[in-house]
Amino acid sequence: xxxxxxLLSGLIFGIGLIVSGMADPAKxxxxxxxFGTWDPSxxxxxxxxxxxxxxxxxxxxxxxxxxxxxSTFRVPTRNxxxxxxxxxxxxxxxxxxxxxxxxxxxxxxxxxxxxGTLIFVPFMLGGMWIARHTPDLTPxxxxxxx
Amino acid sequence: xxxxxTPWLSLGGGAMIGASAxxxxxxxxxxxxxxxxxxxxxxxxxxxxxxxxxxxxxxGLLLAAPLWLIVSGNWPQQWVPSNPLLMAVxxxxxxxxxxxxxxxxxxxxxxxxxRGSARSIVATVTxxxxxxxxxxxxxxxxxx
Numbered sequence: 001x002x003x004x005x006x007l008l009s010g011l012i013f014g015i016g017l018i019v020s021g022m023a024d025p026a027k028x029x030x031x032x033x034x035f036g037t038w039d040p041s042x043x044x045x046x047x048x049x050x051x052x053x054x055x056x057x058x059x060x061x062x063x064x065x066x067x068x069x070x071s072t073f074r075v076p077t078r079n080x081x082x083x084x085x086x087x088x089x090x091x092x093x094x095x096x097x098x099x100x101x102x103x104x105x106x107x108x109x110x111x112x113x114x115x116g117t118l119i120f121v122p123f124m125l126g127g128m129w130i131a132r133h134t135p136d137l138t139p140x141x142x143x144x145x146x
Numbered sequence: 147x148x149x150x151x152t153p154w155l156s157l158g159g160g161a162m163i164g165a166s167a168x169x170x171x172x173x174x175x176x177x178x179x180x181x182x183x184x185x186x187x188x189x190x191x192x193x194x195x196x197x198x199x200x201x202x203x204x205x206g207l208l209l210a211a212p213l214w215l216i217v218s219g220n221w222p223q224q225w226v227p228s229n230p231l232l233m234a235v236x237x238x239x240x241x242x243x244x245x246x247x248x249x250x251x252x253x254x255x256x257x258x259x260x261r262g263s264a265r266s267i268v269a270t271v272t273x274x275x276x277x278x279x280x281x282x283x284x285x286x287x288x289x290x
Contacts, residue, residue: 088247
């Protein structure tokens with residue numbers, strides 16, 4: 001059951017990315033180009049997503065102790081701002097600005113098989129693999145995952 | 147290249163992304179963070195159950211565009227940069243940075259901000275800032 005809902009969640013997420021225009025790097029790059037061909041649409045994508053997720057999560061955590069098909073809500077508990085978080089985010093942003101793809105849209109666009117996507121996705125997966133196998137070089141305060 | 151401003155479609159698509167995040171949390175108890183879910187497929191220590199959820203979520207993402215084609219008769223419209231070196235570097239930085247920084251646009255930008263997480267707010271401001279600067283440099287300084 002949980003696998004079916006995971007599949008359904010991914011499908012809805014992907015359709016949302018397509019409908020919103022976020023699966024199109026041209027729109028993403030134009031959102032980031034305030035001093036050029038600016039397209040503010042992306043702000044509405046984030047706004048629409050947060051407008052549903054924030055009250056949705058609040059309602060969920062208030063009304064239920066556990067998820068429907070699992071034993072715990074796995075919510076990150078860390079609140080420290082360590083260098084690793086900022087370094088990773090900064091590097092991610094540079095890549096996002098270069099290609100116009102973040103991970104969700106890149107995977108959603110993969111079946112369209114544009115030459116740029118077919119190069120981007122394997123390198124993205126490679127980058128993820130490297131990061132997963134890179135030891136944390138910064139001092140740790142406490143263990144946790146996001 | 148100009149793109150059309152689409153406030154209503156973007157808002158509606160964004161709401162679907164939010165609904166997906168709530169659905170995954172309600173049924174599986176997991177954050178709909180794409181970099182986290184995807185990179186877990188390569189994790190050394192991850193348990194099989196977590197990997198299974200990741201696998202099915204990513205499979206759903208991959209099926210979205212084909213479903214769109216079946217229903218509408220057309221692939222979704224898009225323009226993707228085609229410079230192979232640029233896309234290779236971009237992919238590497240996105241994959242590494244998002245995983246190293248514990249999240250991307252979905253995990254930090256949507257789910258994290260929705261939970262009021264200070265880490266996610268700082269991460270989102272950081273990657274937005276470097277992305278804006280990168281596009282500015284590429285388009286207005288280097289003229290690419």
